[in-house]
Amino acid sequence: MTTHTPPPKLRCGLFGAGPWARQAQAPALSAHGGVAFTGVWARRPEAAAELATAHGVTAYSGEAGVAALLADCEAVAFAVPPDIQAPLAARAAAAGRHLLLDKPVATTVAAARATADAARDAGVASVVFCTLRFAPDTEGWIAEQIAAGGWFTGHVRWLGARYAHGVDSAGPPSPWRQAKGGLWDVGPHALSVLIPVLGDVTSLTAVPGPADTVHLTLRHSSGASSTVTLGLSAPAGAAGTRVELVGEHGKAVMPRWNDPVTSFRGAVDELRATIRTGRAHPCDARFGLRLTEILAEAEAQLG
CATH class of the missing domain: 3.30.360.10 (Dihydrodipicolinate Reductase; domain 2)
Incomplete structure (x- = not known):
């Protein structure tokens, strides 16, 4: 009789502990059967501690906390403002961590390009959580x-x-x-x-x-x-x-x-599939860069 061993759980951490992290990312990661939710990093230690405690994971904060969270996971999800997300994501990619990004990736073309380039250079998988693409x-x-x-x-x-x-x-x-x-x-x-x-x-x-x-x-x-x-x-x-x-x-x-938890769970599934197959996802960091280019052009016209 053939038995199938389930794939190992993806060890995933979360950057961010604000409203969106509490409503979508953290509940979806915590309840996902294919994920081992490892911890939460936030700029405010008390916010990280509160959300981490709610889901039984480790809280991280500060510069040392960034390094510690990256050391404790294979992939990272983001629920922080875009121009905080971009440098953190580039650092995570350079450390070999797969990326589950929020939209927009950044609000400048340079920062979005640096994120996409870091993911490409490190050979890590990336998915941008555009809700409608995963609901x-x-x-x-x-x-x-x-x-x-x-x-x-x-x-x-x-x-x-x-x-x-x-x-x-x-x-x-x-x-x-x-x-x-x-x-x-x-x-x-x-x-x-x-x-x-x-x-x-x-x-x-x-x-x-x-x-x-x-x-x-x-x-x-x-x-x-x-x-x-x-x-x-x-x-x-x-x-x-x-x-x-x-x-x-x-x-x-x-x-x-559907609700954002269901949508984010779909994005997690797509990230796991992208890691497994090695094929770029159509809604990856490079697509996130393209969105930023278009929005920046529109903003420039508005002047």
């Missing part, structure tokens, strides 16, 4: 639209009310999100759907709207065009998300997606 319902929908082809144009409206006047947010404002706005926070989500379906962005025009709202018009390598509206400061009644494609087959509207 079961939306992942399947995107694959269906790629297979169908024949798309003429696409339209994305992604408006949040996080910073709208009079709206109670779930938590304290995130400084980097307040500074960079919807373009950088939810822009990667929109592009992560449009690019695999319509092709890379070959040209763009960016126009400012009210508050942090941005309107993008994109031309894609397939010849299709798309429009994208992004913002975090819409009135509560205007908030919502819609992704629609129009083409030879009529219209296709993206379904609602």
Whole structure:
């Protein structure tokens, strides 16, 4: 009788102990059957200790803690601001650790390129957690639209009310999100759907709207065009998300997606598969660099 030995668990640490780490990354890593969750690093020791205690893992902080966490794992996940993530990720890659990055990888092209280059030079696997690419319902929908082809144009409206006047947010404002706005926070989500379906962005025009709202018009390598509206400061009644494609087959509207824990678990699965096969993932650090290039060009136009 043949017996199959399950693959060893992937020893994975987490950089970050903020709201997103508490809501998504830490619960997904802790409950994943193929992962040994090793520990949490945070800039604030008390935040690292609180989250680590909740999941029965080791807490790390400070410069010595970075080195200690990297020594205790094979892969690292990130839930820190992008311009803190980028140098940490480059250091982790140089240490031979596989990367499960958050979006955006960085908010400068130079930092995103350094991260992608470090992953390439070290030969480590990388996956960027663009939620819609890993949520079961939306992942399947995107694959269906790629297979169908024949798309003429696409339209994305992604408006949040996080910073709208009079709206109670779930938590304290995130400084980097307040500074960079919807373009950088939810822009990667929109592009992560449009690019695999319509092709890379070959040209763009960016126009400012009210508050942090941005309107993008994109031309894609397939010849299709798309429009994208992004913002975090819409009135509560205007908030919502819609992704629609129009083409030879009529219209296709993206379904609602699952909770972030389920999506992150999917990203972990993809990282493990990438490590096993050695094949680059389509949503890897190099794709994260491309997203940063596009968003930086849009930001420059907004001036």
